Amino acid sequence: MxxxxxxxxxxxxxxxxxxxxxxxxxxxxxxxxxxxxxPEPTAVLSAGVELIQRGELWIHVAISTQRVFWGFVIGAGLGLALGAWIGLSRWAALLAGPTVGALRAVPSLAWVPLLLLWIGIGEDSKVTLVAIGAFFPVYTTVSAALQHVDRQWVEAARSFGITGLRLFATVQLPAVLPSVVSGLRLALAQGWLFLVAAELIGASMGLGFLLTDSQDNGRTDRLLLAILLLAILGKLTDALLGLFERWTRRRWGAIPST
Incomplete structure (x- = not known):
């Protein structure tokens, strides 16, 4: 059934x-x-077959996927850490909350020239830009969700001597984990969006490079191919996180967050 x-x-x-x-x-x-x-769909398919035969298509896909993966891991990890700090500490929220909120409004392309000056042309600048895109959805979700964890659960845990990191790991994080995973899905989508901007930084391979190079050379068939591949990869990676999200809801769904 x-x-x-x-x-x-x-x-x-x-x-x-x-x-x-x-x-x-x-x-x-x-x-x-x-x-x-x-171009017709068959023309786009032919463009993909041509790039496969030349051994280029899977290299573009692999390099872009690698950049998104590491950027997502770094950005989501930092977002979780800072979001937990601000969500659990009133003083941290007052001290750092306004600054992080202001940085969240900076467009992705505005970071490009600064990263070129600070890091230079290379993989580090591209991964950093993707990490910036992945950071803010996780930070926002975690910090907001932790402020609404049911106080009765927290006080009950403290009455059993559970405090500090143990309290966070056993009560507070499980309470907000379904919301956090939703934030991770937003962060992953944002990472793919920032990828194209990242691959404007002197890239010679990757789907973002394929997209802009195809535009410069009038290859609309390859341009559409790059767009389709970005959409497919974004959906596939989101589906993987969707499986993890359903598991967290089954595992910790009984712990209320409000």
């Missing part, structure tokens, strides 16, 4: 992508758009 429901849900989720693919085919073949503006 559950398998049938899962298959039905997956099939329903394919309705819009298939409809968009059909619309794309119609608009690219009926004269609405020229091949330079909107």
């Amino acid at each position: 559950l398998r049938g429901r899962g298959a039905a849900s997956a099939g329903l989720g394919l309705v819009i992508p298939v409809a968009l693919l059909l619309l794309w085919h119609v608009l690219s073949t009926n004269g609405t758009f020229t091949p330079a503006q909107l």
